Amino acid sequence: MTSTDVPDVATSPHALSRADRTVIGVLLVATFVVILNETIMGVALPVLLTELDVTASVGQWLTAGFLLTMSVVIPVTGYLIQRVGTRVLFGVAMGLFSTGTLIAALAPGFPVLLGARVVQAFGTAIMLPLLMTTVMTLVPPARRGALMGNISIVISVAPAIGPTVSGVVLDLFGWRAMFWAVLPISLAAMVLGLRMVTDVGESSRAPLDVPSVVLSVFGFGGLVYGLSSIGHSGGAANTTLWLSLVVGVAGITAFVLRQVSLQRRERALLDLRTFAFRMFTLASALMMVMMGLLLGVATILPIYIQNVLGLDPLATGLLLLPGGLLMGLLSPVVGRLYDRVGPRVLLIVGTTATSASLWFATGFDAATPGALVLVFHLVLSLGLAFSFTPLFSAGLGALPSRLYSHGSAVFSTTQQLAAAAGVALLVSVMSGRAADLLAAGESAVGADMGGLHSALLLAAVFSLTAVAGSFAVRGGRAESPGVVGH
16 A cells, blocks of 8 residues: 555544544634734733833744744644644643743743743644644544634634734733633633543654754744844844844755655654645645735734824724634634535635735725725635635645644644744835835824835735635645645
């Protein structure tokens, strides 16, 4: 039997058992909580800078450090999922996340809070690949769309409503309450999961390749740090920034070469043979574009709403809330549609709506009514909701079951890179253009508006690549390497 003839353990047409539904449900709730936590820091950062008496360049590490840790840990998750039981790995992930959340709530100062965020990130990095691998293993292909729709809720809605939750909690209770509110939910999910979650799939005993881990730290860590630094510095270049990017590129190159060598002995930390499947590669690339657009626009849009339109953080969060809720409502619907019509039609609708909304937003100015901003965000959210589920399902569905864990880890790793790149690119373009306009004598509001226009125009141009790519996506059945699925 060849590697491509490995039977798919999830091909049974029968409905999921109650135990399987419970496992997936617990993992969904836990993953929602940890990803929600990933985005609550943006609105809270100005408050934390004042209360902890730190500068913006220091305080940004609460976000950059989280992303950096995620980017370093995620490449290892493919290895962990194959070698550690589902129940144990879930317990480790939620235990780390809950511990970090408790430390953050009690943190006496910035260094402890930063350490707590790093601990949280270790748990967060494990959860999403664990969830996707479990779903791909347990769920028959004919029903994966609906389950991937639920995962899309986790991926898209949690980041979308994070700023709103953060704004409300900050306004009413203060920054520590953000962590106290999350802690009981994460503890309850951990206790329930340890009682209900069972091991999925079979574990293997291949040894951990330490050089691969070291290379992934320098490669993915250096690249994400460099990209994040561009965004936080407003595009200003410095020696540290360029050095981190060079180290990142060199580290990833060496990491890839080592994985190719180790794959021949089935010892790769992250099996890159997933990219031999064209539909997986295409879905990964399109997911990176859409995720970069989502996080990039989610970063610059509140700046426009607050600095140009003059709304406060709480009002900004409430204005963006309907879009997050719309994604939550649409994701299961899109999942069921995927099971009926496949990915291409849904992706064409989703990417076209996303692109149209971004081109529409390039016409915004200081007099744009808030209602039009709401319409833009709703259409953008609709487009993203119609995109994420087909990309997850078609991409992972093109792989044989033995590569599910590595495919999930690749998806999550590339999403972190795309998120950092999207934020860095749009923020640097916005900041650079605004600085030029200020130097030319433009008002602060006019400069911010000009910067936002340039960033949105760039996002709209990038969105056209996703529209073009959507026409090449086909059904999510396992395919032979190098052959597009039909």
